[in-house]
Amino acid sequence: MAIQTPRQRLANEKWAKRNEKKVGKPKTKAKDQPSKSPISKPWVIALVFLLIGGGILELVSLLL
Template structure:
C-alpha cells in the first residue's frame, strides 16, 4: 500500500523530530537526597516516650475497667 501525501508529510515531521532529539544529549538530573532534620536516634527516643507512656496508661486503666465491668455484672446477676 502506497503512502498518501499526508502520511508522507507526517512521517517526515516525525523523522525530523526524532533526529533533533538524537542530536541533543539527554540531560538527566540526579535525584537529590533530602536529609531529615531529626536524626533517627531522636525519633526512636520520641517513639519510646510516647508509646511507653501510652502502655503505662493502659496498664493503669485496664484493671479499673475490669473491676467496674465485674461489679456491674454482679449487680445485674445478683
C-alpha cells in the first residue's frame, strides 16, 4: 500500500465525510444477534405436517 501524504490524507477524509452525508453511515452488524431463518416458522410447521401426514397415509394404504 502506498504511503499517503498529509495532504492526501486530508483530501481522503474530506471525501469520506461528503460521501457519508450523501450515502449514509454503513450499518454495523451486531455479532450477538442470532441469524434469522430464511423460512418462517408457520411454513416449517406446514411442511413437516405435510411430510409426516403423507408418510402416515402411505403406511396406512400399504397395510390395508
